[in-house]
Amino acid sequence: MGQTLTEKILSDHLVEGDLTPGEEIGIEIDQVLMQDTTGTMVWLQFEALDLDEAQTELAAQYCDHQTFQFDFKNTDDHRFLRSAAGTYGAHFSRPGNGICHNVHKENFAAPGKTLLGSDSHTPTPGGLGQLAIGAGGLDIAVAMGGGAYYVEMPEVVNVRLEGELPEWSSAKDIILEMLRRLSVKGGVGKVFEYTGPGAKSLSVPERTTITNMGTELGATSSIFETDEKTKDYLERQGRGDVYTELTADDDAEYADEIVIDLSEIEPxxxxxxxxxxxxxxxxxxxxxxxxxxxxxxxxxxxxxxxxxxxxxxxxxxxxxxxxxxxxxxxxxxxxxxxxxxxxxxxxxxxxxxxxxxxxxxxxxxxxxxxxxxxxxxxxxxxxxxxxxxxxxxxxxxxxxxxxxxxxxxxxxxxxxxxxGDLDAPGVELPKKYDGSKSDLIYAEEAIDDELIKGPNIGDVPLKDPLGSNIAGETLLKMEDNITTDHIIPATSDILKFRSNIERLSDFTLSRVDETFAQRAKEAGTGVLVAGENYGQGSSREHAAMCPMYLGIETVLAQSFARIHKANLFNFGIVPLAIDEETYAKIDQGDTVEIVDDVADAVASGQVEFTIRVNDDWEATAELNASERERNILAAGGKLPLTKQQAEGG
Ligand code: SF4
The missing domain is CATH 3.30.499.10 (Aconitase, domain 3)
Known part of the structure; x- marks a missing residue:
């Protein structure tokens, strides 16, 4: 049986597992990118792993989210990022040079390569045939250290584009049409592979608008086959040498097919x-x-x-x-x-x-x-x-x-x-994308060789290995669809502490309950309870790191968002699934104890755990985790585990 383009790229990079949808696979990462709000923690974790140099073919650090300055914290962070890029061998893009996805597309994206980025819109260069995935910062640090990235093998869906866009309709309308049809949950666990004559009619910038916003469908990634238009775009960027022709096999089997007739797309x-x-x-x-x-x-x-x-x-x-x-x-x-x-x-x-x-x-x-x-x-x-x-x-x-x-x-x-005199604006690509490169500091021309840490740069918090007992007060009971923005708000007055977990943790869940962080600090440990889809939204790992720092050891939720669940594992917090009845019965303030010996149960692969509430009633909670994820929990998180493995422990 033939392969889809996604399967071909994954096969080329596979280091563990097979390509069965839903099963965990490990893949080798060629390129990583970081933006400024997530990058500081990536580098601090890279440092904590005692690594000397980025091992990926390419690493790039961008300053894009917080280019407007508030006080010294932001500039301190940007200087730290420049020093980390220089010290560890990454390219550095200065504040004002642009958004990571745009600058990466222009300068570094390459067909057939894998890209892992600490930003949820990392799939953008799928528009030129790169398989790009967004992930938490610690996953980036580990990949940059040469480790594999683990992800559930997605289903590959063929989006067949027919016809051509009429005047006044654009690529944005194509992805809005996808969202209209499929909703923000329609892409979970999927890669969308765009094919057909309509796909060939689109320029690379049009394609990247679609792959960028595939993130809003919840998709793992989105990708286009490469063709003359890809080659032409790369040549205009002065990078024709990275072009390679990539297509799905004629007899590739897709999990599903969606057909869109572009001639029917309206604004x-x-x-x-x-x-x-x-x-x-x-x-x-x-x-x-x-x-x-x-x-x-x-x-x-x-x-x-x-x-x-x-x-x-x-x-x-x-x-x-x-x-x-x-x-x-x-x-x-x-x-x-x-x-x-x-x-x-x-x-x-x-x-x-x-x-x-x-x-x-x-x-x-x-x-x-x-x-x-x-x-x-x-x-x-x-x-x-x-x-x-x-x-x-x-x-x-x-x-x-x-x-x-x-x-x-x-x-x-x-x-x-x-x-009467407004014509549809036809758009030609420039003959040559001849912008200057003065705001890029390439790894080979680094101006720093040691980290510069201002007072806003904190330490990476570490958790102890998983113990036998988990018990504590239900410090907060939350509803469905709690987002990472609820857990750690992204507003500038809070985000400026992104490199300082001790300070940032004061704002944990403040949008839900302003007193939460204070109560958690006083309690020293505790339990969170939530409804469906806990942790939806961005890949921000601070949303797991800060609760961990405050002593939260387990989250009981009806269900978890995929990237956040991975982040909970990464920071040693046990994500336990509870049913609707148990959720309804637990009240804020209740004492919850896991009856089982937690360390033993996690290590032995046990799925069902017994929780006792207020020493009064019991219920079952489930730990759905792979062996790899259980090992991470046992070590107290991915950082301690990776350190142990590096030390041969
Ligand atoms: Fe920047 Fe994210 Fe907005 Fe894109 S979606 S412009 S990366 S903040």
Whole structure:
């Protein structure tokens, strides 16, 4: 039987297991990337593992999320990241050079290679045939040390694209159509492989918009086959040498097939506050807009900003709103400037900002209260923009520019009819992506050879090996769908402590209960109870590290989100699944004791554990874990285990 493209790349990198969907496999990682909010902890853990040098073919550290400065903590972190990249042999991208996914795509992404990144949108370079996966920081540190990355073998789904996009429809509308059909849970445990004549009609930047936002489907990754368009893109980037032709076999068998006829795609929009609340733009036309933001790792490329520049050229942005363009990379910004487009946008009243994530996570350009903000970004979770009662819509650059001109949501086809002289902006790739490389410090030209740690850089907390007894008070009982944002909020006033777990842990679960951290500190240990889908959202490992630091030894939940469950194992917290009845019966403040000898039971592969509540009643809780995950728990986490293994212990 033939193989899918995903299976081919995984086969080439397989070090453990076989390619049976749902089974754990270990794969070799060729490239790693880190962004600034997760990178500091990756390097501190890399240091704690006593490793000397990155072992992967390539490692790259970006400064992108927090480029706006608040106080010394942010600059301290960026200096530490530069020093770590220099010391351990990684490329370093300075603040202002752009978003990790954009800059990586431009400079380092390579077809057929595996990429592991400490950011959930790492799958972006799937658009040029790279198999890229987001993971927790400790997984990155271990992979960078030469260790395998373990993941459940995903099902591979064929998304067959037929036909071609009509004028005014864009790649963003294709991924919004996927979200409309499948929902934010539709991709869990899957890789989407885009094939067919429609896929071939799309440029690489269009493809990467789709693979980037595949994350919103919950997918492990998304990928396109490579072809002349991939080769052409890489040549224009001056990197034609990394091109290789990659296709699925003709007789490849997919777990499922989805067919989308691109000729039927119309301009779509995701309504507040979930990326899958997708409707045709015409359904919400007329809604007054106060802010429009163009940029992000989804639509911040040259090819995304150019349509906006063409549409506003010689016109004026509506007076009551602000249209902000933040290119995804300095390369995009520099080329637009050289071609004169930046001047055209400025003349039209566009606020041209620096290349950063910033506003995507509420850092800068926070919308006014009770107003509508239209963004070309990938996420519109409530509160993510920096204000709790936000109204963020997600759309293509063309729809964003149309709203910027009209002052309200409007289908760009209707705006073109109204104006009479607004043509659909055709987009050509630049002949050569000739942005300068002055903001990249390549590993071989490193300017640091030792770590520089300012006062905001803390120590990596370590947990003792798993003991025989786990017992404690239920310090917090939570509902369904608690996100990593609930566990450790990503707002700038809190995120600035990302390299200092002692300080950051004071904010643990503060969005659920402001007194939680204090109570946990006083108790010294304790238990968390939650409903379904505990830990959904980002790959942020701080959401496991901080509870561990506060002494939490087990989380009892009806179900866990995949990456967060892996992070709980990584930090030695036992994730136990309970049924609805048990969940309903446990109250906050109840004492929970695991009756079994925990260390023995975990080591012996026991699945069912008995919990005793208030010394009064008992119930069953399940530990669903592989042998590898049980070994991690026994050691007190992945860091102590990896150290033990390195020392031959
Ligand atoms: Fe940055 Fe937003 Fe992309 Fe995350 S989703 S990498 S915050 S632009």
């Amino acid at each position: 779509l929009i995701a309504c507040p506050s979930m990326p899958d609340k997708v409707v045709p733009v015409r359904e919400v036309a007329g809604e007054k807009v106060e802010q429009v933001l163009v940029g992000s790792c989804t639509n911040g490329g040259y090819e995304d900003v150019l349509p906006v520049a063409k549409m506003v050229e010689g016109r004026e942005v509506a007076k009551h709103l602000e249209l902000i363009v933040a290119p995804g990379s300095k390369q995009a910004g520099e080329i637009l400037a050289r071609q004169g487009w930046t001047a055209e946008m400025m003349a039209a009243g566009v606020n041209v900002s620096e290349a950063t994530c910033g506003p995507c996570i509420g850092i800068g350009h926070v919308p006014a209260s009770d107003s509508v903000s239209l963004r070309t970004f990938n996420r519109n979770f409530e509160g993510r923009s920096g204000i709790e009662d936000d109204n963020v819509y997600l759309c293509s650059p063309e729809v964003a520019a149309a709203a910027g001109l009209k002052g309200e949501i409007i289908d760009p086809r209707d705006l073109a009819d109204e104006l």
